[in-house]
Amino acid sequence: MTSPVGERFSEFFDKWICQLDGYLQQLVRVSREGLSESEHQTLVSKLTAHYKEYYTVKWAAAHEDVLVFYCPVWLSKLENACSWLTGWKPSMIFGVVESMRRKSVAELTEEQVRKIEQLRVKIKLEEEKVEREMERQQVAMADRKVVELVRTARRIRNEELVVVVGNHQVEGLVEVALKGVLAGLERVMKAADCVRLKALKGVLDVLNPSQSLDFLAGICMLQIQIRKWGQNRDNQKGSNPIILGELHNNVIF
Template identity: 60%
Template sequence: MFKLGNSIRTNGVPSLSLVEFTQEHMRKIETLRVKIRLEEEKVEREMERQQVVVVDRKMAELVRLVVRVKNGEEVRQVKRLVQVALKGVMAVLEKVMKAVDCVRLRTLKGVLNVLSPLQYVEFLAGIGILQILLRQWGKKKVCTIN
């Protein structure tokens, strides 16, 4: 969001109102950038913590059980343990992903709150154009890979 806004502001067409950012706009955007960065770091720490949980002692023991099962021991019990472990990991990862989405939404709302109505529309149009171009670029890359 911040890079797109800055790019539109510095490289945009002179008729675009985003080029007309005042110092007050820039101060508010910078304050928002710092606040959002702190939220991003909090989510990153939680994700790192969850990655450590995935490789903790209990999960390592579960892997050992799976190896034993391959050698002919009790299959149903291990399947149940694996399902419980994976369900817990997936629930926590879903929670982290929801936190990421909340940070993205707060970022968008924060940026849009700083803008005038005309700037708001131009910014959203810029996001739309960027998404279309990225999709087209992605399709080209997929075609050349196949």
């Protein structure tokens, strides 16, 4: 059963992804028209603002119900399979940059290549930090206090409790423990989102406006195409498997 938060965010996401597709069409058109650097920068700013809107709405919704973002009903199975802690994995964007270089879409200077590599290493370390925090949250689910609460609640249900402890009291303790778990999951989600935004901004800071257009076009194209493939696969039975490792080669540019 979909929660009210999940329903509202599903509606928002459908509109947001349609707008993203519209921006992609603009990016493709502008990259072919040879507009001025200032016009390129204007479109880059519009698209980055669009991504910021997504995270603003996401964080507000997650504060009400963070669990819907760990099992999002608005995504296809393929999108969920590609997900990393409620979103795309930050280091994925370096594959897009490499695809740009390999297909000669953007010529990067040696200085740009050096900065991108430094950013890649930094983002990898931050990904690992967030993953360790997620592991800590998962382990905390089975700590001594939570296990004791589970045992107590079970004994009450089976009417085997000798010490008089009201069921209402136990439920209150469980609720407190659960709130702690949910707060931890929300922190992990926000930390992962911050790494995503940091990776995106870091690459854009290195690229010039024209290169940024090509880069953002690749990011948008990848996200939209994975969604289309996933939706098609969910609606069809017996379809051919998609090899995720070939996504960059087949989609980007």
